[in-house]
Amino acid sequence: MTTKTDAARDADDADVGAAGSQLSTAPQEEVSFPSLGPIGWARWFWRQLTSMRVALILLFLLSLGAIPGSLVPQTSIDPTKVEQFRSDHTTLAPIYDKLGLFHVYSSVWFSAIYLLLFISLIGCIVPRTWQFVGQLRSRPPGAPRRLTRLPAYTTWRTDRAPEEVLGAARRMLKKRRFRAHTVGDAVAAEKGYLREAGNLVFHISLIVILVAVAVGSLWKSEGGKLVVEGDGFANSLTQYDNFKSGAFYDTDDLEPFGFSLKSFDASYERTGPQKGTPREFRANISYFRGADGQEHQGKIEVNHPLEIADSKIFLLSHGYAPVVEVTDGRGKKVYSGAVPFLPQDMQNYTSTGVVKVPNALTQDGKRNQLGFSGFFVPTYGGKGSGSMFSTFPALDNPRLTLTAYHGDLGVDSGLPQSVYQLEKKNLKQYKQDGRAVAQMMQPGETMKLPGGDGSIKFVGVKQWATFQVSHQPGNGLALIGAIAVLLGLAGSLFIQRRRVWVRAVRGADGVTVVELAGLGRSESARLPEELADLAEALGPDAPQAAETAVPDRDAPQATEVAAPDPDAPQAPETAAVPAPAPPQAAEAAADPDPAPSAAPKNPTPTGPENAAKPTDSADDPADPSEGARA
Numbered sequence: 091m092t093t094k095t096d097a098a099r100d101a102d103d104a105d106v107g108a109a110g111s112q113l114s115t116a117p118q119e120e121v122s123f124p125s126l127g128p129i130g131w132a133r134w135f136w137r138q139l140t141s142m143r144v145a146l147i148l149l150f151l152l153s154l155g156a157i158p159g160s161l162v163p164q165t166s167i168d169p170t171k172v173e174q175f176r177s178d179h180t181t182l183a184p185i186y187d188k189l190g191l192f193h194v195y196s197s198v199w200f201s202a203i204y205l206l207l208f209i210s211l212i213g214c215i216v217p218r219t220w221q222f223v224g225q226l227r228s229r230p231p232g233a234p235r236r237l238t239r240l241p242a243y244t245t246w247r248t249d250r251a252p253e254e255v256l257g258a259a260r261r262m263l264k265k266r267r268f269r270a271h272t273v274g275d276a277v278a279a280e281k282g283y284l285r286e287a288g289n290l291v292f293h294i295s296l297i298v299i300l301v302a303v304a305v306g307s308l309w310k311s312e313g314g315k316l317v318v319e320g321d322g323f324a325n326s327l328t329q330y331d332n333f334k335s336g337a338f339y340d341t342d343d344l345e346p347f348g349f350s351l352k353s354f355d356a357s358y359e360r361t362g363p364q365k366g367t368p369r370e371f372r373a374n375i376s377y378f379r380g381a382d383g384q385e386h387q388g389k390i391e392v393n394h395p396l397e398i399a400d401s402k403i404f405l406l407s408h409g410y411a412p413v414v415e416v417t418d419g420r421g422k423k424v425y426s427g428a429v430p431f432l433p434q435d436m437q438n439y440t441s442t443g444v445v446k447v448p449n450a451l452t453q454d455g456k457r458n459q460l461g462f463s464g465f466f467v468p469t470y471g472g473k474g475s476g477s478m479f480s481t482f483p484a485l486d487n488p489r490l491t492l493t494a495y496h497g498d499l500g501v502d503s504g505l506p507q508s509v510y511q512l513e514k515k516n517l518k519q520y521k522q523d524g525r526a527v528a529q530m531m532q533p534g535e536t537m538k539l540p541g542g543d544g545s546i547k548f549v550g551v552k553q554w555a556t557f558q559v560s561h562q563p564g565n566g567l568a569l570i571g572a573i574a575v576l577l578g579l580a581g582s583l584f585i586q587r588r589r590v591w592v593r594a595v596r597g598a599d600g601v602t603v604v605e606l607a608g609l610g611r612s613e614s615a616r617l618p619e620e621l622a623d624l625a626e627a628l629g630p631d632a633p634q635a636a637e638t639a640v641p642d643r644d645a646p647q648a649t650e651v652a653a654p655d656p657d658a659p660q661a662p663e664t665a666a667v668p669a670p671a672p673p674q675a676a677e678a679a680a681d682p683d684p685a686p687s688a689a690p691k692n693p694t695p696t697g698p699e700n701a702a703k704p705t706d707s708a709d710d711p712a713d714p715s716e717g718a719r720a
Contacts, residue, residue, distance in 0.1 A: 139206065140213030148207040155203055159194035162186060166193060166334055195307065208300050215293050222286050230269060233276035233591035237607035240591075242621040245605045248632040252602050255594035258631030262624070268590065276593035285611070288581020291574055298571035306564030311335040311344075311401075318411050318428045318554040322350035325401070325559065339561075345399035349377035349388075354408055354553040358483050366437055366483055373405050373555045390557070404558040409433050409441055412466050412490050413549040418450035419458065419542055425450075428552045431466045432510055438480040441466045444512040445492070445546070448501050453542050459499045460539075462546060463512045464492035464528075478530075490548045493528040494520040494539055587611040590624065594632070601635050604628075 126134065138144055163171035172192050176183040190197030237243055248255065256277050263270040263279040270279035313333035315323050323329055325347050335341065357370040373390045379398055388396050395402040411428035418424045424447055431443030445462040452458045467480035470489040478491065498516035500507060507513055520527035522540045529537040531548040538545045588610040597603050606628070608621045 136213065139210050141210075142214060145207065145210040145214055148203055148210055151203050152200075152207055155194065155200050158191050162191045162194070164192060164194065166196070204300070204304075208297065211293055211297050211300075215290060215297070218286075218293075219290060222290060225286070226283065229271050230278040230280040230589055232273035232278055233593055233607075237591060237593060237605045240607040240609050242608040242618045243606070244621060244625050245603065246625075246632075247597070247601045247635040248604055249635050250602055250632050252594040252596055255602060255604055255628075255632045256592065259592040259594070259628055262627050262631070263590065263592075266624075266627075275595050276591050279590045279592075280588070281590075282585050282587030282611075284581050285585040285587045286582075288578045288583075288585060290578070292578030292582055295571045295574035295578055298574065299568055302564035302568035302571055304564070305567065306336075306562050308336040308338045309563050311339050311341075311559075311561040313559050314406070314556060315559065316430055316554055316556045317351045318430060319351055319353060319552045320428075322348060323557070324348035330559075345379075345401060345561075346381050347377065347379045347383070347398045347401075349375045349396075349398075349403070351375055351555060354555055356408065356484070356553070360482075368483075371405065371408060373408075373557075395560075400563070401559050401561045404560060406556045406558050407433075408553060408555040409439060410466060410468060410485070410488075411552045411554045412443075412488075413552055414445055414462075414490075415547045415549055416445070416447045416450070416460065416544065417546075418447075418460070418544040419453040420451055420455070421544075422451075424544075426549075428554075430510075430554045435479065437483065439468050439483045440478075440480045443510060446499055446501065446509075446512070448499055450544060458496050458543060459501075460544065461495040461497075461499055461512050461514075461517055462492045463495070464490060466490050466551075468551075485551055488533060488551050489530055491528065491530045492537060492546065493526060494537070494546075496520060496539075496543065586616065588617060588620070590621070592628070602632075604632050 163175050165172050186192055190199065194200055234240070252275065256272055256275075259277045260270045260272060260279075263277065266281075268279035268281045269283075270277055272278075311333070312335070313330035315329065315331050317323055325344050327333060327341050327344065352374045355370060355372040355374065356368065359365055359367040359369055371392050375388055375390060375396070376385050377388055377396070377398060378385050390396045390403060390405045392405055395404045397403075409431060411430040413428045414425070415423060416425035425445070429443055429445050431441035433439045433441045442463075442465055444464075445460075447460040447462075450458050450460045465478060467478065467489050468484060469480050469482035469486040471479075471481045472487070478489075495512065495514065495517040497518050500513045500516060520540055520543075527537075527540060529535075531537060533548055533550050536545050536547040588608055590606070590608045593605040594602050606621060606625050608617050608624075610617045
């Protein structure tokens with residue numbers, strides 16, 4: 091038995107490795123990636139963030155992120171619904187809390203998308219703006235050497251001098267709002283700069299809308315108030331039933347104004363399939379502005395708010411408030427007023443509410459707080475109808491049903507409680523002959539309490555309305571941005587940027603050869619039509635030579651621009667109209683590169699082979715690729 095040393099084992103492993111390497115034919119590649127470094131990674135991230143692709147992705151994510159804000163109750167809008175959702179969905183509520191779905195628009199993830207979109211748009215717009223300014227200051231490039239290779243082309247011969255033709259072409263193009271100048275033997279013109287301007291306006295308007303949303307969110311204030319007929323409201327924090335404001339809003343900046351609800355007009359459809367449908371909701375108010383402001387009369391209707399100072403007052407809803415009088419055991423009137431009842435049936439206004447009387451006493455002077463809970467119906471169906479619910483929303487046959495309680499209302503505990511609910515924990519229900527004391531009353535009727543503890547009288551009915559006082563400083567800015575977005579989008583879609591060149595050179599026979607060609611930034615079927623129109627407009631100043639004139643015509647006309655060939659290749663970096671078959675001299679059709687001094691004969695259309703190459707040779711400084719970048 092032999093024992094191998096470590097050196098022998100290493101040698102064996104080396105041999106096995108060499109032999110095993112022959113079993114695989116896979117190439118062994120060592121790929122090394124260059125290290126970008128912090129600055130390189132920062133540049134790469136900035137280029138990705140400011141690309142249009144990322145901006146569209148962020149805009150799409152922002153739209154998706156806004157969906158939960160309309161489906162899930164929001165704390166900033168209705169805290170009561172949020173608490174109700176928490177109690178009804180004990181499993182989902184903690185998950186929604188962690189995801190911030192109860193305050194979507196102020197959550198971290200929504201704010202991150204919002205800020206990244208803001209930065210991305212700015213990063214897209216700034217360099218494009220400087221580039222556009224540079225284009226406005228520059229002149230259109232000179233004409234390519236071979237105009238026949240452009241998508242739209244026409245030519246003819248004239249007896250006018252080249253200088254006269256170029257001068258007339260320049261004047262004609264400027265009259266049609268082209269930017270035109272003479273370069274060598276041709277006039278270069280360009281039109282449609284507002285296309286890029288519309289594109290910039292569109293993106294800048296998106297930033298304006300984002301800024302308006304941010305301003306409206308940070309400096310807004312919004313509050314609600316229920317007002318009964320005859321009562322009023324003053325714009326102070328203690329007067330609101332609920333109030334919320336933005337992070338930067340100062341409650342000391344509340345504008346001094348107020349209003350009173352004089353009356354409320356409501357009408358409903360009384361017949362037909364739409365019976366009970368509201369036809370008119372109008373709150374008649376008197377309002378003032380400033381500490382010593384003069385009183386004015388006004389009205390507020392649905393979708394027609396009243397604007398006071400920098401705030402708008404919206405009419406949200408309305409209902410009924412039964413007027414009651416409560417007398418305690420000593421015969422003293424301890425409560426008198428209208429009590430708002432909240433509708434449970436928004437179609438016919440079956441409403442519920444409570445009456446709380448904390449300062450009532452018994453006959454012997456002992457404290458005896460009274461509470462009443464009940465239903466109110468504006469139109470009672472009558473006995474035998476089988477229902478206590480209202481049958482019509484108007485005050486046709488009002489009824490008030492109350493159930494009486496006494497004891498401790500809990501109003502002295504220091505804990506907040508709703509004015510529309512009765513805490514029955516420390517209350518006892520009045521009973522007489524073993525039955526609960528409850529009574530349905532018409533206006534003017536009274537319900538007496540057992541044991542001489544007092545009575546409650548149904549006096550009449552008033553109406554109430556809820557108003558929302560809203561201060562949104564960013565609304566005007568958002569409206570301007572939205573209008574600018576539509577204008578910019580229309581400009582970028584319907585305005586076509588294009589370049590036109592007119593060349594005029596004298597041929598060997600002394601006759602001037604006129605060439606007219608055009609190139610558009612994007613595909614447009616109107617480019618050949620526009621070029622034909624330009625050729626026709628130039629015709630009187632550059633009429634065709636006598637030998638090429640059309641028979642039986644007094645005035646020679648410019649030849650028509652041929653329709654584009656859909657199979658012909660296009661100029662690079664553009665979606666230009668496919669190259670047409672340009673009319674030119676027969677010799678030019680045979681020679682793909684005619685000399686400018688050649689004297690073309692009768693113009694005839696050429697085949698699409700002349701448009702096979704969209705650019706000239708590299709040594710030509712004014713090649714069509716410059717026009718392709720228009």
